[in-house]
Amino acid sequence: MGSVRLTLCTAVLAVAAFAPAAQAADGRGVSVTPSTPAAGTDLTLRVTGCTGETATAASAAFVADARLTGAGGSLAGESRVRSSIEPGPYDVKITCADVEVQGTITVVAPTTGGAAPASPAAPVDAGGGWTATHLSAMEPHVTEPGTGHAVTGLVLAGVAAVAVVLRRSRRSRGAE
Structure with a gap:
């Protein structure tokens, strides 16, 4: 048949x-x-x-x-x-x-034993990949300032102080 x-x-x-x-x-x-x-x-x-x-x-x-x-x-x-x-x-x-x-x-009748559905017949796993299983890694974490932060702040404050002193000294020399 x-x-x-x-x-x-x-x-x-x-x-x-x-x-x-x-x-x-x-x-x-x-x-x-x-x-x-x-x-x-x-x-x-x-x-x-x-x-x-x-x-x-x-x-x-x-x-x-x-x-x-x-x-x-x-x-x-x-x-x-x-x-x-x-x-x-x-x-x-x-x-x-x-x-x-x-x-x-x-x-005509489909030759492959059935027509492919026009759209998914079931929900599609849209992924999310790594983030779907590791959401905790993506959440923001509050971190306290450590030694590295303190040293960086002191160095920046020192550079700013030196810049202010140099600028004042140049102005005072220009005024004389």
């Missing part, structure tokens, strides 16, 4: 890969990349034949409506296929400034 399913999926993928994007006689069309997305994957939509610079693409297959932007009648945007959706064809409705373009996407 598994090989029949694999053969069927491969045939669908081959047909979809070599089939051109849906293009109507009036120049309007919709293309999707990848051409046959799997559940839970991101996709890019392109639409031609819209006169506006923005459009909205809606489908039951999408997690949220896609906002399309562009110019010159060609618009593009991105969306994500629902991870819980069943394989099969789904309608896409693109609403432009003055027209509505219809298209279809075909969602």
Whole structure:
């Protein structure tokens, strides 16, 4: 049964890969990349034949409506296929400034045995690394002045006293 399913999926993928994007006689069309997305994957939509610079693409297959932007009648945007959706064809409705373009996407079954979740399925250990386990090392500690502090203070006071004496002596010599 598994090989029949694999053969069927491969045939669908081959047909979809070599089939051109849906293009109507009036120049309007919709293309999707990848051409046959799997559940839970991101996709890019392109639409031609819209006169506006923005459009909205809606489908039951999408997690949220896609906002399309562009110019010159060609618009593009991105969306994500629902991870819980069943394989099969789904309608896409693109609403432009003055027209509505219809298209279809075909969602396929994931080939890896299941689609990767769109977001983490469980809380993520965000780390904290060393600090998370050694918070006490990061807390401020009050330290009393020691001998080193006293010596440094005395040396600085001595340097300041010598600077004051030298300055006064230079002023007194300049005044004479």
